[in-house]
Amino acid sequence: SAVISQKPSRDICQRGTSLTIQCQVDSQVTMMFWYRQQPGQSLTLIATANQGSEATYESGFVIDKFPISRPNLTFSTLTVSNMSPEDSSIYLCSVPWGAPTEAFFGQGTRLTVV
Amino acid sequence: LAKTTQPISMDSYEGQEVNITCSHNNIATNDYITWYQQFPSQGPRFIIQGYKTKVTNEVASLFIPADRKSSTLSLPRVSLSDTAVYYCLVGPLGGYQKVTFGTGTKLQVIP
Numbered sequence: 001s002a003v004i005s006q007k008p009s010r011d012i013c014q015r016g017t018s019l020t021i022q023c024q025v026d027s028q029v030t031m032m033f034w035y036r037q038q039p040g041q042s043l044t045l046i047a048t049a050n051q052g053s054e055a056t057y058e059s060g061f062v063i064d065k066f067p068i069s070r071p072n073l074t075f076s077t078l079t080v081s082n083m084s085p086e087d088s089s090i091y092l093c094s095v096p097w098g099a100p101t102e103a104f105f106g107q108g109t110r111l112t113v114v
Numbered sequence: 115l116a117k118t119t120q121p122i123s124m125d126s127y128e129g130q131e132v133n134i135t136c137s138h139n140n141i142a143t144n145d146y147i148t149w150y151q152q153f154p155s156q157g158p159r160f161i162i163q164g165y166k167t168k169v170t171n172e173v174a175s176l177f178i179p180a181d182r183k184s185s186t187l188s189l190p191r192v193s194l195s196d197t198a199v200y201y202c203l204v205g206p207l208g209g210y211q212k213v214t215f216g217t218g219t220k221l222q223v224i225p
């Protein structure tokens with residue numbers, strides 16, 4: 001199994017500012033995924049972060065709004081830029097593991113934008 | 115990835131067996147069926163995965179009929195701690211693929 005640590009666990013931010021979320025994994029992994037979960041909703045994939053290359057973004061998500069870094073095989077960051085109240089969500093990182101579509105998830109970062 | 119359809123919510127009393135059915139009519143030949151569990155304020159947790167027939171582990175059983183167009187997650191004798199959202203999803207073989215979540219089923223266990 002993999003242990004994933006996310007920081008911060010929660011934050012309250014002013015609109016117009018940016019927040020960087022960190023994801024640390026206790027094992028080396030090739031791919032890491034970032035998800036958003038809006039209140040009462042399911043998870044939506046934001047992007048795939050590969051070490052050594054630019055992140056691949058899903059439809060509706062752009063690099064200027066959600067820049068991602070992947071400096072090594074155990075760490076990634078997601079920045080939520082120029083925040084608005086609509087960005088209030090839980091953000092989760094995830095790593096693949098074992099069987100197809102099996103993945104471990106971090107505890108999430110609960111972001112509130114005021 | 116094949117789209118899945120699940121009931122939005124279910125209620126069950128403690129001690130009962132709970133069956134949550136997922137429809138995936140467009141499942142492909144190389145797709146596996148996977149279920150996740152998510153407690154409030156936590157990330158999803160992998161529960162069980164299968165390709166056909168029946169799979170059982172310490173947490174749940176997964177029943178998949180021959181046509182694989184649906185699957186049923188069975189939770190034996192649920193307790194209050196099983197209150198969570200349960201997600202069904204399908205995905206292909208051949209290395210890791212991105213995990214796409216559907217709406218999920220919110221299970222409320224009642225004392």
